[in-house]
Amino acid sequence: MLDSAGYYDGSVGITIDGRPIDDPSLPARLAAYSAATPVPVVVTLTRGPLFHLGRVALKGAVPAEAREAFKLESGQPARAEDVLAAGARLQTALLDEGYPFSKVAVPSAFENPAQHTIDVTYNVTTGPRVDIGAITIAGLRTVHEPFVRRELTLHSGQQFNPNKIENARQNLAALGVFSSVQAVPADKLSPDGRLPITLVVKEGPPRTVSFTAGYATDTGGLLGASWTHHNLFGNGETLTLSAAATGLGGSSSTGLGYNVGATYTLPAFFERNQSLSFNVGAVKQDFTAYRQTAEFAGTTLTRKIGTHWSVNIGVLGTVEQDEQEGVTRDYDLIQLPLGLKYDSTNSLFDATRGIRAQATVTPTESLLAPSATFTILQLSGSTYIDLTGRGRSVIALRALVGSVQGASTFQLPPDQRFYAGGSATIRGYAYQSVGPQFADGNPEGGTAIDAGTIEYRQRFGGSFGTALFVDAGQVNASASPFQGSLKIGAGVGLRYYTPIGPIRVDFAVPVVKQPNSGNFQIYIGIGQAF
Numbered sequence: 001m002l003d004s005a006g007y008y009d010g011s012v013g014i015t016i017d018g019r020p021i022d023d024p025s026l027p028a029r030l031a032a033y034s035a036a037t038p039v040p041v042v043v044t045l046t047r048g049p050l051f052h053l054g055r056v057a058l059k060g061a062v063p064a065e066a067r068e069a070f071k072l073e074s075g076q077p078a079r080a081e082d083v084l085a086a087g088a089r090l091q092t093a094l095l096d097e098g099y100p101f102s103k104v105a106v107p108s109a110f111e112n113p114a115q116h117t118i119d120v121t122y123n124v125t126t127g128p129r130v131d132i133g134a135i136t137i138a139g140l141r142t143v144h145e146p147f148v149r150r151e152l153t154l155h156s157g158q159q160f161n162p163n164k165i166e167n168a169r170q171n172l173a174a175l176g177v178f179s180s181v182q183a184v185p186a187d188k189l190s191p192d193g194r195l196p197i198t199l200v201v202k203e204g205p206p207r208t209v210s211f212t213a214g215y216a217t218d219t220g221g222l223l224g225a226s227w228t229h230h231n232l233f234g235n236g237e238t239l240t241l242s243a244a245a246t247g248l249g250g251s252s253s254t255g256l257g258y259n260v261g262a263t264y265t266l267p268a269f270f271e272r273n274q275s276l277s278f279n280v281g282a283v284k285q286d287f288t289a290y291r292q293t294a295e296f297a298g299t300t301l302t303r304k305i306g307t308h309w310s311v312n313i314g315v316l317g318t319v320e321q322d323e324q325e326g327v328t329r330d331y332d333l334i335q336l337p338l339g340l341k342y343d344s345t346n347s348l349f350d351a352t353r354g355i356r357a358q359a360t361v362t363p364t365e366s367l368l369a370p371s372a373t374f375t376i377l378q379l380s381g382s383t384y385i386d387l388t389g390r391g392r393s394v395i396a397l398r399a400l401v402g403s404v405q406g407a408s409t410f411q412l413p414p415d416q417r418f419y420a421g422g423s424a425t426i427r428g429y430a431y432q433s434v435g436p437q438f439a440d441g442n443p444e445g446g447t448a449i450d451a452g453t454i455e456y457r458q459r460f461g462g463s464f465g466t467a468l469f470v471d472a473g474q475v476n477a478s479a480s481p482f483q484g485s486l487k488i489g490a491g492v493g494l495r496y497y498t499p500i501g502p503i504r505v506d507f508a509v510p511v512v513k514q515p516n517s518g519n520f521q522i523y524i525g526i527g528q529a530f
Helices: 026-031 078-097 145-151 162-173
Strands: 011-016 041-046 053-060 109-114 117-125 131-136 177-187 197-202 209-215 220-229 238-248 256-264 274-286 293-302 309-324 325-333 340-344 353-368 372-386 393-405 448-460 466-477 488-499 501-510 520-526
Touching: 011 026, 078 162, 131 145, 145 162, 162 177, 162 197, 238 274, 325 340, 448 488, 466 501
Parallel strands: 053 117, 131 197
Antiparallel strands: 011 041, 109 117, 177 197, 209 220, 209 520, 220 238, 238 256, 256 274, 274 293, 293 309, 309 325, 309 340, 325 353, 340 353, 353 372, 372 393, 393 448, 448 466, 466 488, 488 501, 501 520
């Protein structure tokens, strides 16, 4: 231990009952102690002087680019950790510079006791710098090879680089058609002097079925299922059919509802990092705020513009009938949603670090009387701060700001207005209850919203955790956020962590009372609240 820290002249002394351990009289002294009497043992550490590095040598032809990563010099403390780390950095740099057969041996060390220095020598075998040769894809059964190659970010002729190979492997694994992807470089060069690589893939199940369930005291219960084909025609096309029953009880639900739909997605649409999706569906919602039946169809083009960034543009048509306060109206809507997303989080259902943010602009034309042209603007985000570095103590923050421009509250269909209250905005208040209200206390909705949350999450043991949270926000009819009557909810939650995400139970109360919002709310679901 002392040697690894750089104290090569250090010593350890041990005495038992005041005598060194090699004292011949020690056994007799110990025999005199009874079994219940403790024996004094003293351990004395003498560090001695700190040794420093003397001569640091690299034997072998080391390229200048790789040598820069070595960063070990004479005069530095002779710590074993630093010496080994320098060799590891050099090995990584050689691989990154295109030397797949390079080897940095464990360094030899020579002690100079009088000078309190250690000389270290690294034997380095560089080998040839090579390019990637033929790329073979093994294990394909139903997935078409041209599709895989179109998605592949690695190409023959590129200089060998482990990071680029790993990125290509991860990109293929993220397609959703493979259960595993391995990149295996050959152990020798091909006759043309290049290094062949084999991508060994294993196709996942082509079809999957999933189920979802949840309950809240305001919106009631939800039961749903979906069926997905992940490789419909051999090029990674996905078809998802889903159906859910909603409004199973709940204080803000006035009847049963449904949500059914189908989504078809074409990956690599003209570009490797671009997809096109089509969706159709129907929804029925019965809330205290309004009743709605609607059918919709749309298409969305999504493009990745970086590791964490993506943009999307779409067109959506909706035919709906809404009833609010005894008045029934029909609406035909044409919308052109534009979106920009950023996501650097480490998990979809239980993020412990990173940022999620989304900005959307949705120009909308309402075709039937009362006709209206308006634009919905929304900016939302969340961030996660890992206090321990192990994901067990996390502060989670979220925020939402929105505004509708071009139309007043009652020119908008009820479902296009902003509401707050519920798990997605301000817990503790009944769903959609925060904001302007009719004379009978039912929600009107508004044209502006702002909301925010701070939540502390703490895990206990292997599977359990708790959460403490405060939500705040407001809705108004002025189209300008940060105006109106601020409402605050607070609560606690329990978490049970499973392989598919945490099971969440939250209990919240309204701190600032509002009529028709209830005294408390309970939320049960899979995944964190955000």
